[in-house]
Amino acid sequence: MNQPKIWLSSPHMGGSEQKYINQAFDQNWIAPLGPNVNGFEEDLKKYLFSTGHGSKENSIAALSSGTAALHLALILLGVERGDEVLCQSLTFAASANPIVYQGATPVFVDSEAETLNISPEHLEEAICSRITKGKKPKALIAVHLYGMPYKVEEIHSIAAKYEIPVIEDSAEALGSTYNGQKCGTFGDLAILSFNGNKIITTSGGGALVTRTAEMKEKAVFLATQARDVAPHYQHSHIGYNYRMSNICAGIGRGQMEVLDDHVAKRREMHQFYQDFFINSDNVKVFSEPDENIFSNHWLTIIELSGKNSLTSEALRKHLEKENIESRPLWKPMHLQPVFKDAPFYGSGIASAAFERGLCLPSGSNLREAEKERIANALKGFFEEKKEKLEI
Numbered sequence: 001m002n003q004p005k006i007w008l009s010s011p012h013m014g015g016s017e018q019k020y021i022n023q024a025f026d027q028n029w030i031a032p033l034g035p036n037v038n039g040f041e042e043d044l045k046k047y048l049f050s051t052g053h054g055s056k057e058n059s060i061a062a063l064s065s066g067t068a069a070l071h072l073a074l075i076l077l078g079v080e081r082g083d084e085v086l087c088q089s090l091t092f093a094a095s096a097n098p099i100v101y102q103g104a105t106p107v108f109v110d111s112e113a114e115t116l117n118i119s120p121e122h123l124e125e126a127i128c129s130r131i132t133k134g135k136k137p138k139a140l141i142a143v144h145l146y147g148m149p150y151k152v153e154e155i156h157s158i159a160a161k162y163e164i165p166v167i168e169d170s171a172e173a174l175g176s177t178y179n180g181q182k183c184g185t186f187g188d189l190a191i192l193s194f195n196g197n198k199i200i201t202t203s204g205g206g207a208l209v210t211r212t213a214e215m216k217e218k219a220v221f222l223a224t225q226a227r228d229v230a231p232h233y234q235h236s237h238i239g240y241n242y243r244m245s246n247i248c249a250g251i252g253r254g255q256m257e258v259l260d261d262h263v264a265k266r267r268e269m270h271q272f273y274q275d276f277f278i279n280s281d282n283v284k285v286f287s288e289p290d291e292n293i294f295s296n297h298w299l300t301i302i303e304l305s306g307k308n309s310l311t312s313e314a315l316r317k318h319l320e321k322e323n324i325e326s327r328p329l330w331k332p333m334h335l336q337p338v339f340k341d342a343p344f345y346g347s348g349i350a351s352a353a354f355e356r357g358l359c360l361p362s363g364s365n366l367r368e369a370e371k372e373r374i375a376n377a378l379k380g381f382f383e384e385k386k387e388k389l390e391i
């Protein structure tokens with residue numbers, strides 16, 4: 001294989017990251033605190049609330065990962081052993097794992113077909129069923145999968161009706177909006193991820209978005225080993241080592257300068273696939289269902305009809321031969337062996353999406369020559385299938 005690998009989504013530096021890292025070195029802020037951490041939090045706050053939604057009280061805590069942010073969110077909402085937490089089934093395992101860290105049980109909910117995110121219908125069914133069984137869910141984790149906003153209004157009005165707080169998993173959706181408001185600003189708490197494959201990265205990192213400064217303070221307290229105010233080391237709570245390092249935050253500050261550009265480039269990749277498949281009856285490029293929803297298109301996903309052996313697995317293997325990475329959609333959590341005993345409410349949308357869907361290379365750093373290679377490889381696959389049909 002002599003062609004270099006085309007990745008699904010790889011880190012894309014903008015240029016200033018090194019400057020902030022150098023500043024950290026010059027000032028010896030090589031620690032999980034420092035000016036870059038504060039600066040990155042401020043940059044994120046400005047970005048998320050630039051649309052005029054939210055209040056001065058909204059705050060951001062930069063953390064070591066999105067998973068850590070989800071874990072702290074559950075702790076802050078008082079989720080404990082024996083509780084139940086609703087969670088979108090079609091997601092990455094990191095959305096659900098922290099529920100189990102807390103000794104609670106995830107209750108998985110299917111997707112709706114338009115955004116592939118949590119289904120309002122099955123959400124309400126799940127809530128009513130759990131209440132009938134004697135336990136009202138303690139929280140809801142809703143996910144903007146692949147950058148596509150979930151149906152915020154419907155989901156949040158159901159959650160409000162039953163007084164269930166929402167943790168908005170916006171790990172993949174920085175830069176997406178719903179009705180002009182940025183994803184990551186809707187939940188009682190929201191989380192972001194800056195893992196290496198995300199729209200911006202800090203190599204590894206995450207953030208918790210809170211509605212009050214007091215909530216942020218609590219999160220930072222827990223994220224820094226829960227040290228009581230005392231000259232010696234005194235602890236009245238179990239703490240965690242979840243704060244973001246000042247070096248990673250330096251990368252984040254540089255990445256914030258190019259975030260809008262990354263969103264535009266990812267959307268261009270989505271348009272590229274839309275144009276490519278425009279006349280295909282067998283391939284659907286997953287897109288915004290209406291104009292209130294604006295996706296950052298972190299990953300473009302397609303759905304193959306399965307007709308004439310046009311399957312996602314056949315295409316994945318074909319691209320792999322060309323050294324082009326593509327991936328099946330997240331395998332729904334209710335189908336995962338580790339969650340086999342968890343309750344699930346749904347009708348098969350998430351599992352069908354998993355069977356038919358494929359994530360295509362979507363990086364903001366893909367060059368024209370690479371796009372051409374992708375287009376040729378796709379063409380090769382579809383021509384090959386057509387040949388077979390003609391035999």
Ligand SMILES: Cc1ncc(COP(=O)(O)O)c(C=O)c1O
Nearest residue numbers: 065066067092094095171193195
């Ligand atoms: C939907 C979703 N939730 C949570 C996470 C966890 O984020 P992190 O990898 O930063 O822990 C990720 C990404 O990795 C994700 O895709």
